[in-house]
Amino acid sequence: MARSRTFEWGDPQVSAAAVGRASGLEFLRDVLAGRLPAPPIAATLNFTLDEVESGRAVFTMEPGEEHYNPIGSVHGGVYATLLDSAAGCAVQSVLPAGMGYTSLDLNLKFLRPITVDTGKVRAVGTVLNQGRRTALAQAELFDTTDRLLAHATSSCMLFPVPAR
Template identity: 40%
Template sequence: MPIATSPSDLLNQDELLSMSGLDFMTGILNGTLPGPPIANTMGYRLHTVSDGRVTFRGTPEFNVTNPMGTVHGGWYGTLLDSAMACAVMTKVPAGSVYTTLEYKINITRGIPLGMTIDCIGTIDHSGRSTGVAKGEIRGVEDGKLYATGSTTCIIMKLK
């Protein structure tokens, strides 16, 4: 998947508004649309997309640790926000956009550095003006639950 490296790599507003959120997310997954730069920064990538559900796959490395050498809580939060909000995005109609209003995470255990995880976002509700989703981070190899989250997003019709 190509990652945007400058603002000019991203879609302009008219291009974005011309497609549904599911088409947009599918385009990122199949490489016809640029992926978000934060994916490179944080060490994760879009892994699966379907209607109301997305999975990101990532492997935390030393660059995302806190001063104690463990995975920083912001990594969990960023990854969960991405997965949950993108699950909402799959339900956004053409002509609309969304943004996160709030999110909450619960870290249940530390992810070992170098462990590959899946972060799954699943839609609970998608309406005219709000979307609600949940998320979880699980180890790919061990299946253990490492964190959960919930979000509310605002959906805004622009066109």
Template identity: 35%
Template sequence: MGDVRNDDERRISPGPFAAHLGFRMLRADEEGSLIEADPQPEHLNGAGIVHGGYLAALLDSATGWAVHARLPAGVPAPHVHLSVQYVRAAAGGTTLVCRGRCVTAGRLVASAEAEITQGDRVIARAITTHAVLAGPTRR
């Protein structure tokens, strides 16, 4: 059995893809997840605003980690559905804050929601469904 602290750190680490995009996991616990990101020039589209795929990846990460924080360690729960509502354009170079919340975590299915803000403005929202693949999950 490994060092518990290291297991907990791995459990809430953003993973290599999210780290590559510059996402900073601040929290993932029973209350939900909190991630920050500072979009760089390479994250912008041709119109100079933050690419929708970058925003979707941030929402995907926040909902995924909110669900994983509610499940036993090691239980996979991949997304099977992600619905994104883009509310307004996000500017590059200004911090995005994404808050995720697990709505339900059952034996077979989990659901979550997340919202991205930039300053006091809502940028995008998502609702997700996750397949819970193994083990007892209800807590």
């Protein structure tokens, strides 16, 4: 039987235009509070930014069939997106006004499969090291019993954001 899912998202240009105007932490707090729209990928994959503080970001997602690969478990790309988001936003949370970042790489280890029976998963990103041009972050993906499902590290390039 066919299944469907409908979702909406806010204009991504609104958030993009706000990058660099305030600190990264203030930017993320505005997303968390709904003053800026969440990125469309969050609606597409049905995940949310739930917590943010300096050097740390937490995302959650309830896995659904729409996340499945052909073998009946959540696709690795979903894991990667959650972990990349958590690691990247942890880096963003330590940036001063006028700075931005982009992921240079993402190294990921899958430890356990995720299915709809897993329940809500939580991706916790933390900054390990911040330099002038790059930052290193890690992200861990947990189930509701705090079992580690996957682990990632990410290098991010830091750069000045042009005034808009």
